[in-house]
Amino acid sequence: MNAASDHSRHEPYRGRFAPSPTGPLHFGSLVAAVGSYLEARQRGGQWLVRIEDIDTPRVIPGAADDILRTLELLGMQWDETVIVQSQRGDAYRLALERLRERGVLYPCACTRREIADSALHGIEGFVYPGVCRDGLPAGRAPRATRVRTTGIQVSFKDAIQGTITQNLEHDIGDFVVWRADGLIAYQLAVIVDDAGQGITDIVRGADLLDSTPRQIYLQQLLGLPAPRYAHLPVAVNERGEKLSKQTLARAIDTQHPAFEIVRALRFLEQTVAEELASAGLREVWRWAVAHWDRSRISARRTIRVAA
Numbered sequence: 001m002n003a004a005s006d007h008s009r010h011e012p013y014r015g016r017f018a019p020s021p022t023g024p025l026h027f028g029s030l031v032a033a034v035g036s037y038l039e040a041r042q043r044g045g046q047w048l049v050r051i052e053d054i055d056t057p058r059v060i061p062g063a064a065d066d067i068l069r070t071l072e073l074l075g076m077q078w079d080e081t082v083i084v085q086s087q088r089g090d091a092y093r094l095a096l097e098r099l100r101e102r103g104v105l106y107p108c109a110c111t112r113r114e115i116a117d118s119a120l121h122g123i124e125g126f127v128y129p130g131v132c133r134d135g136l137p138a139g140r141a142p143r144a145t146r147v148r149t150t151g152i153q154v155s156f157k158d159a160i161q162g163t164i165t166q167n168l169e170h171d172i173g174d175f176v177v178w179r180a181d182g183l184i185a186y187q188l189a190v191i192v193d194d195a196g197q198g199i200t201d202i203v204r205g206a207d208l209l210d211s212t213p214r215q216i217y218l219q220q221l222l223g224l225p226a227p228r229y230a231h232l233p234v235a236v237n238e239r240g241e242k243l244s245k246q247t248l249a250r251a252i253d254t255q256h257p258a259f260e261i262v263r264a265l266r267f268l269e270q271t272v273a274e275e276l277a278s279a280g281l282r283e284v285w286r287w288a289v290a291h292w293d294r295s296r297i298s299a300r301r302t303i304r305v306a307a
């Protein structure tokens with residue numbers, strides 16, 4: 001399958017930032033916020049914010065408000081109302097129903113341990129060995145719901161990382177859309193929301209590059225429009241780990257917002273003059289919107305930074 005971009009050039013640009021409220025905003029997510037914001041603002045487009053709290057066990061109470069407050073203090077104004085995934089269960093269930101009608105789903109009884117014992121490694125964890133693909137083994141109860149990937153190859157052109165091609169069946173395997181704990185999988189929620197919000201352009205971290213073919217496949221199954229993608233390099237520490245709450249990345253310093261934005265601009269390989277680092281926040285944004293140049297960003301999945 002080839003992802004044809006359904007969004008014409010003249011359609012109004014709608015971008016988004018979709019943080020997971022698993023902790024305060026840190027440098028890694030700030031980079032995605034700044035990249036998506038500048039791309040939208042420079043094109044005279046809209047920039048929406050969506051709180052991705054679908055993975056409830058990982059949600060930290062208060063983190064969503066904290067992230068939104070930090071964005072405000074950093075001078076990043078979003079358009080429209082913030083959408084919160086935990087309030088969108090009906091839309092996700094409807095999408096699941098549509099997939100079921102298309103006959104691409106099947107219940108799976110396998111536990112993580114069973115899969116780990118028999119599966120091969122793909123590019124992202126184990127490739128599901130297909131035990132339940134033709135029906136549940138006798139006496140086993142369904143746990144999760146998977147989508148079939150038999151014979152599916154997805155190719156798309158990423159504006160930063162180039163052409164990405166994945167053989168879903170071999171690289172990823174049949175993947176879960178409805179989890180054993182009853183939650184909708186991120187891969188499904190994200191495409192339902194992007195379509196629901198009319199997002200035309202997705203700018204986010206390259207840690208999601210390998211998820212994109214799954215998302216494109218689901219968009220195609222559901223007949224949803226294909227957004228354009230640009231995956232930014234991800235900030236990693238000296239050990240190559242993504243900066244996150246788990247790797248103890250420090251929270252953004254809202255006392256020095258201009259400094260933080262300049263730091264993100266430099267990470268995104270923009271040529272920021274020395275003087276700008278000591279300018280006020282308004283001036284930094286004025287400069288950034290006028291000079292933002294996505295073509296400066298190199299096609300790297302990660303860039304090392306001091307944590």
Ligand code: GLU
Pocket residue numbers: 017018019020052190204205208
């Ligand atoms: N919620 C995801 C994250 O914080 C981002 C998802 C996306 O941008 O598609 O990593």
